[in-house]
Amino acid sequence: MIMRSFTAAWNRFFFAEQSPTPIALFRIAYGTSVIATLWLLHPDWLAWYGTHAWTSLPTMQALEPGRRLNLFTVIPQSDPWINRLFWVFLVSAILLTVGFLTRINSAIVFLCLTSIQQRNLFITHGGDTFLRLAGFFLIFAPAGAALSVDRLIRIWRGKQGTFLRPRSPWAQRMIQIQLALLYFASFCWKLKGPAWLQGTALFYIYHLDGLKRFPVPAWLLHPTMLKVGSWSAIALEFSLGVLIWVKDLRYILLALGLLFHLSLEYSLNIPMFQWDILSAYILFVDPADITRAWERLRGCASGKNGKPLASVQV
């Protein structure tokens, strides 16, 4: 009986067909994050990954042994080739974002992303890791089924109507599980640290000169507030890891998570980390709510201009 209800719940969760709009929106946010990461890295492509980089390929292989998906071990070790790899990566990320040859480009983006991280693991942060993991599952998702050039081409060729066919969301669920796991693992790590349990952790973090971005009001740096902040971070990470699966709590937690990441974006200098993580929040939004929001937007726009927006389903 238990087994049967588990199987039914499993099938509903992973295979009950739904609109591909959330995964398509995620594809756009994900692609934008990858493009921004590459753009920020651009001045130092060769400094980090070139033939005379800060860490050489043999050193990296000695420090992190094992067979790895890494294009740097395949392409000729010359700076022009390494530059070419980055341009291919960038073009592919742009094509993924607009949804052209989506499946192929998601595979290329994942391969390039994992390669640059394997080439130098000492400059990556959690946001990069999340992009890599989400990129792996994105390959299997129907990410080009909506809001994409691929879809427009299919409609134009008459292979598809304007109706958006629901798809099985198992790959999307894996990205959601990965995000929840990220929060839950962070929560577990923090429980192992006395500074977090005593509530002094944020005191150290907010006094690290290299991490400061914009000034934080003095009252927020008061020991009591820092204690409340440290414990709230632990509680929120637990909630975003576990309680996010409770439907009634989901939007409240997403709003709190958004606030949490935006406050970190304001105060700490960890470029792209918050945006990389926030990009996956869209996957937790009910497709029906996205449709409702879209309809409302259309209503507003048509109200203003006197004519409706495109009638193709997103």
Place this chain on the structure above:
Amino acid sequence: MKKQTYWNRVQLDRVKRVAINLFLGFHIVFMACWCLPLDSQWLTLSRNFVRPYFVWAGLFQSWNTFAPTPWSANSYLEAIVVYQDGSRQIWSFPRMEQLGLSERYFKERYRKFSENLQNDKNDALWPDVARYIARANSTAANPAKTIILIQVSSVIVPSSEGSYRPEPWDQHVLYGYGVKREDLQ
């Protein structure tokens, strides 16, 4: 004929569904085993079992930013570059607190790299770093002869009432490297 094609499709869908379920179950279980910081023999065994695949496919992950213990010192790296003619200069890694807002976005990787370099566990990186600094600071007329990597740090200590007063800076030699001619090519 038509019936056979239908049954072939049903069979194929069934096989596909089983394969996807195995893929899902495998990844959920082992991703959790990999990244949850629980001490158990079973977890260690499972991590070892899955390591070759996770390392190859890029599925390894660790979510211990600022945990279990956040950094409790401000620190940065400097290098003393000693030249062939006996002169010397101090070269410093880009320090975020000395950069403008947009520069910090572009150069943040240096903060991360510098943080990792200060960990003795990563001492195998030091020769490469010394060579890079030598190349960046040499001229044909006056090449670098020696590179000395120095860690400069100041511990963060909360005062009794919880406020922060910067502590004096300490210097600690991490590594010295004698530059060879081939390092500069």
